[in-house]
Amino acid sequence: MSGGFGEVTVSGHLHVSSESKEPYDDEVLETLSAEAEQVIARYPQKRSALLPLLHLVQSVDGYVTGRGIEFCAGVLDLTTAEVSGVATFYTQYKRHPNGEYTVGVCTNTLCAIMGGDQIFDTVSEHLGIGHDETTEDGMITLERVECNAACDYAPVVMANWEFFDHQTPESTTALVDDLRAGKEVTPSRGPSRVCSFKQVSRVLAGFSDGLADEGPGAGAASLRGVEVAKREGWQAPPSHSGSQATEEEPSAAGASVSGQAAGRHDSVNAPTNEPDETPTGEDAQAAEATKLADDDNKDENTPGEGE
Amino acid sequence: MATQLTPILTKFWDHPQSWTLATYEDNEGYQALKQALTMEPADLVQMAKDSGLRGRGGAGFPTGMKWGFLPPDDGGPRYLVVNADESEPGTCKDIPLMMAAPHFLIEGVAITSFAIGCNHAFIYVRGEVVHVYRRLLRAVEEAYAAGYLGKDIQGTGYDLDVTVHAGAGAYICGEETALLDSLEGRRGQPRLKPPFPAVAGLYARPTVVNNVESIASIPPILLHGSDWFADMGTEKSQGFGIFSLSGHVKYPGQYEAPLGITLRELIDMAGGMRDPSKKLKFWTPGGSSTPIFTDRHLDVPLDFESVAAEGSMLGTRALQIFDETVSVVRAVSRWIDFYKHESCGKCTPCREGTWWLAQVLERLEHGKGTPEDIDKLVDICDNILGRSFCALGDGATSPVTSAVKYFREEFEVGCHTPWWEAFPPEASTLFNQRSVKVNA
Known part of the structure; x- marks a missing residue:
């Protein structure tokens, strides 16, 4: 390290x-x-x-x-x-100097079974480092990563959080060799090149690097269903006539309606409650209503799934 | 009649520039927003209710009802927060949607915000998908420039700002209250409820938290009618959804279909099993937090009710398919490693229980289990389920209890034989190479 x-x-x-x-x-x-x-x-x-x-x-x-x-x-x-x-709570924040490239091999169940375990072991041996360790030249930090939402491309490897799909021990070994040699490397679904750890961190802070329009929109797996539908001539049902707009009497465009005035606040620095303020009155009553509804559906908040 | 696919959100993903505003506008983009801005917000909420749309993030709570829970306007701000922290093992639909067609989400955000009286919406996307974050930032930038976001949208006087926020790696932030804490700049730990986010969410203000696919479904519903949507799917699980097939099928991928389609139909569309001589062994209907199914469940309609009736959950329609080359003990043990790693540590049953489960499962993986271990696993699960603030711990018990239910004999083998002797790992891989070594 x-x-x-x-x-x-x-x-x-x-x-x-x-x-x-x-x-x-x-x-x-x-x-x-x-x-x-x-x-x-x-x-x-x-x-x-x-x-x-x-x-x-x-x-x-x-x-x-x-x-x-x-x-x-x-x-x-x-x-x-x-x-x-x-x-210290979030895994993307590094507690010691990170390599120029984080190479994360997905070893969650599905990718591991599809070959992620073999990929990690091979690359780990090849580089002589384990999980969350960095090569002596400071180029590669190797990680086991959790599911990165690309299971249809398993086994998946992330290099500085860009997708490398359908990996093999050989392809990932070649990937780390190229990264260490300073060669430009193109992700399967991402921009034309993998940026450095620092550059990517800057994007994640919300500062655009202008690369959004590079790379494909969807990879082959994302398009499977669309292709099957085209081949079979399947389409979504036709639009129902008499959709909402024709049924409703349009109100004056966006004017204040039912107590929900348009454009009330400048969004930044809008007045807000104290973070620990507890609701009272009407709000609390509404909370009861919400609670009842939620009790009907206990699974509402499965982590990682939302909604 | 065999179910057919219904490409709606996925329809133009094969366009070479599918993510741009121009492509989206060529495909009915932002027509729904223009229509929405002429409507009463209350009618938009009613439209969402009428469509029968249920949350696409896993739980299936009616989206319109969630909007309707906001208390009456008190003059202060209210927020829409989109949960784009897709991290559930097996779930891989929101990420390709935001990569290929982010404007569905942006338009949905604008319509929903208008419907609930929100002037500042947030999209919380996980930080480990940097190109998706780039695409979202770009889509928001394009929408501002075109007058679909910002001040006085389309000359209506309605203002909306959208902030795209990158997380930093934590599965728990997909839980809506942990997500809100994280968005407030804290450790992502779930909150005690009530109060629910509808009453005291972001900055303790009324907040709607919805999944990406739910919000992205709003523009087509508005444009084509809530009846159009409700006519798809089943009586209680209406509409369409993206089904994500992964693992041992010939063509893993995204298949957009009405709810109620079966796995048998989907596997057929996916070209069958990877190796037709290898039988389907087990699968998850909606991610690793939903109890596993077996080949007995191939014809269960994939809708909320039918899947629940068979003892699992539809979840996020994350269909991870494992054939008979796979050790169920290995699969479950690895999922538990995940929950152990991702437990935020707030609640004792989840924090300690997942560590205990992992230790017992490791013994079983190595063929060093004891006869009491299997009942001990089930007992630990009993003590986790329902005893923590959020559903992470509950989710951790799903693979364990369901796997013991269907494959108890395989856990018994774990008392004397390591899994890799019966299930050589190289047989399961995509590339089928001899394993270097086994890491369990």
Whole structure:
């Protein structure tokens, strides 16, 4: 493992070395501060900017540094403990210097069975590193990743969070060799090249890199159903005549209706409740109604599925 | 009559520039929004209710009813938050939808926001899919430039801002209250309910949290009529949905069909099993959190009621197909590793129980289980199910209890023989190579 910054101890504690607390130089700090203002402006409450700001810190430092934590705490009026608590919760925030490329092999059940286990073992042996370790040249951080929502392309490997579909031990070995050699590598579904860890972190902070229009819209597996339907001549049923608009008397365009006025607030800095404020009165009654409805459907909130 | 596919959200994914505003507008894009802006918001809520659309994120709660739960306007803000944190093992429909045709979601967000009186909507997308995030940012940018978002949309005086927010790797953030905490810049841990998000959600304000596919289905419903939607599917599970086939079928992929289609029909459309000489062994109807099914369930209509009647859940229509080369003990053990890793640690039964399950399953994987281990697994599950804030722990018990129910003898073998002796792992792989070593 390179560096020696921010090693995680056996007990899982984040030990931040003094090097990672070296202050930013003035120029970097000025840019960071200006960009932090842009991030904060996207949200009604500034604490919401913390996740993107931690991505932004990684785009500068390559991992979540002690100084990065202090920076976030400073601009968001949080304690460093609050920021660290968040930074250590999410797997994409690195606690020690990350390689130029994170190569994540999906070893969740389906990909593992389709070959992900063999891919991980082969690449791990080839590079001489295990999960969450980085090659000595600082180029590759190898990870086992959880399901990345591309099961129809199994086994899947992610390189800096771009999709490499239908991988084999040989193809992923070639991928890491090419990345280490500095060759340009094209994902199966993504832009024309894999960007660096820092560049990708900057995108995740919400700063576009202009690559959205590159690459395919859908890969072969995504299109299977469309192809079958075309081959069979299947289509969705025709539109029903007399759709909503013709049934309804159009109201004055977007005017205030049933107490829901259009354009009430400037979205940024809209008045909001305190985060821990508890509702009373009408709201509380509505809560009861909601509760009853939810009790009818206990499974409403399966994690990872939403809704 | 055999069920036919109904390409609606997937219809033009094969267009070379399927994700752009221009392509979307060539395919009826934003016509529904223009129509919506002339309507009463309350009628839009009614339309969603009439369509019978049920949440496409797994639970199947009626979408229109969820909108209707918002308390009356008190003059303060209310929010729409789209759950785009698709992370359930096996689930892979929202990510390709946002990659190939993000404007369905953006238009749906605009219509829904107008319907519920929201002026600032959020799309929370998982951070591990950077190109999808790029496409969403670009789609929002295009929609602003075209006057579909922003101030005074289409000259109606209605304002809407949309923020696309990238997460940072945590399955639990797909749980709606954990998602809200995460969006507020905190650790993603579920909240105690009530209050429900409809009353005190984002920033303790009234909030609707909906799945990507639910919201993306709104423009076609508005454009073609709630009857059009309701006529598809079954009596209580109306409309269409994207079914995601993965694993041991010849052509894994996305198949958009009316609810109620069967796995037998879908496997047929997917070219049959990968190797016709290998039988289907087990499958998940809706991701790893839904109890597994076997070849006995090939003709169960994939709608909410029929799947529930057979003891599982429709979930996200994430059909992971495993043939007879696969060890069920290995599969379940790996899923439990996942839940153990993703448990947020807030509730003791889930935090500790998933670790215990993982330890017992590891013994069974290595052929070192004890005769008591199988009942112990079931007992631990009894003590997790229903005893935590959210459904993560509940979901963790699904593969265990259902696998013991259908394949108990395979767990018994785990008391003396490692799984890889009976189920050589190379036989299950896509590339069929000799395994380097077994990592269990």
